Amino acid sequence: MGAEVREIRLSTATDATAPSELDAYAALIRRLDLERLGTDELARPVPELLREFADDPYRAHVPLGAFDGGTLVGMAELEWERDDDARTAYLVMLGVAPDRRRQDIGSALLAHAERVASDAGRPTLVLSADHGAGHGTDPADGTAPSPGGVLRAPQGDATIPADDPAVRFARAHGYALGQLDRVSVLDVAGRAAEFAARLADLAAPDPYRVRTWVDRAPDDLVDSLAVAHERMSVDAPSGAIAYELEHWDADRVRDEERRSLAKGRTTLTAAAVAPDGAVAGFTVLSLLADSPAVEQWDTIVLAAHRGHRLGMRLKLENLLLLQAADASRERVYTWNADENEHMLAINLDLGFRPFALESVWQRP
Structure with a gap:
């Protein structure tokens, strides 16, 4: 069964007792965070999302949803600098509800995001994906490599499993791994x-x-x-x-x-x-x-x-x-390029510990 992909409506629902599309969007982000990262404490609430997507004179923010009838079954979040010289857009999130995967919904979201970016004069699209603890090899924690082989970015030592669903998705759509970021957490x-x-x-x-x-x-x-x-x-x-x-x-x-x-x-x-x-x-x-x-x-x-x-x-x-x-x-989370040895050394010295990896992809 297909899904309609369009921009999320930011207005509240006509029926005051019904959740808005933005409510469903926030709930899906929280659900995906719990699945990928094991916590939802970084998920943005509806009031923050509303302000995030409101008119920003410096950076465009476009939330996309995949709908089956009135049900949100997938989401994507697209950003770009409003500068006339900018040519790159960033797909900072893309996810599909677990019970609706392998139905080409993710592919439809990506294709729609590519069209939106191209129409905005941003022909280069950069994708990001999260890989929770146990889904990659961070040199700081010695996680065992995947039996299906691993993928390494052009710089840095961390790897991600080649058979990870996000990896297979990005590569199937012609994107190449350009960078891995280490996500670390400090108990404070x-x-x-x-x-x-x-x-x-x-x-x-x-x-x-x-x-x-x-x-x-x-x-x-x-x-x-x-x-x-x-x-x-x-x-x-x-x-x-x-x-x-x-x-x-x-x-x-x-x-x-x-x-x-x-x-x-x-x-x-x-x-x-x-x-x-x-x-x-x-x-x-x-x-x-x-x-x-x-x-x-x-x-x-x-x-x-x-x-x-x-x-x-x-x-x-x-x-x-x-x-x-x-x-x-209780905790501070930080994101650092895997090749940024100096900043990573500072973080390790402070007591940051490995939490996740984030992969960043770009079509050659």
């Missing part, structure tokens, strides 16, 4: 004293100062923070994936802050400030609403300022800020 509850002691043991960061804030960047840092965000979009290891430059300025930083608050998120930032008053590096923690989990977002030290252990200092400063802002939080 009750560790404030430990983080403070480790921070005290670090050498003084001269000539840098570290500044921290909650939700809104200081006015005197917002312009140079935008520069650092822009560098983050292309300086992070990208394997064989065509990540494109994101243009950032102070207005985009402020818009991101407003949107994050509207989603119900709390954002914690630690930044290293150089003697000239400019941001030399920063790290961001994002606290999900109604969850014990925290997402580690961007961390970067600009090239001219590396070699001073600023990455470790910034992460420790922000972990202490997290303890002060919300000591009830």
Whole structure:
């Protein structure tokens, strides 16, 4: 039986007692997260999704659904930079309800996403897929390789099983593995004293100062923070994936802050400030609403300022800020390219442990 693929309607249902399409979309994401990752504490609730998909002047967000009658049986989420020079779209999620697989619903979602991206002037499509614990080989945990053989990205040491359903799907549609990201988790509850002691043991960061804030960047840092965000979009290891430059300025930083608050998120930032008053590096923690989990977002030290252990200092400063802002939080999740040895070493030193792998695919 086929399914109709179209964009998710963001409005609430006509019948106040019936769930909206966005409710069904959020419920399917939660169901897929539980299946793939063993937890739903990273799943976004409906209010956050609504704000995510609302008008964003900098990045387009297109949620797609596959419907059998009025029932949502599959979903996909497509994004791209609105910049006129951008040519790449990112399919950050694609999934089908377990009882409706092997019915070409995933293929229909992908084909529709490819058409939407092409019509938007984004002929290059990048796919992402999650592989939970036990579904890949992370060098940090020594997981045994798959008897069906493994697939390795062009850079890095981690592998994923060649017979994994997501792997077979991507390859069958002409996509090549371009990168593997390690997803790691750090238990943080009750560790404030430990983080403070480790921070005290670090050498003084001269000539840098570290500044921290909650939700809104200081006015005197917002312009140079935008520069650092822009560098983050292309300086992070990208394997064989065509990540494109994101243009950032102070207005985009402020818009991101407003949107994050509207989603119900709390954002914690630690930044290293150089003697000239400019941001030399920063790290961001994002606290999900109604969850014990925290997402580690961007961390970067600009090239001219590396070699001073600023990455470790910034992460420790922000972990202490997290303890002060919300000591009830239990875990921090982070995503790092498998080839990013320096950042992975910092995370291992802090106590992050392997959680999952994320594969990233692009059609050659």
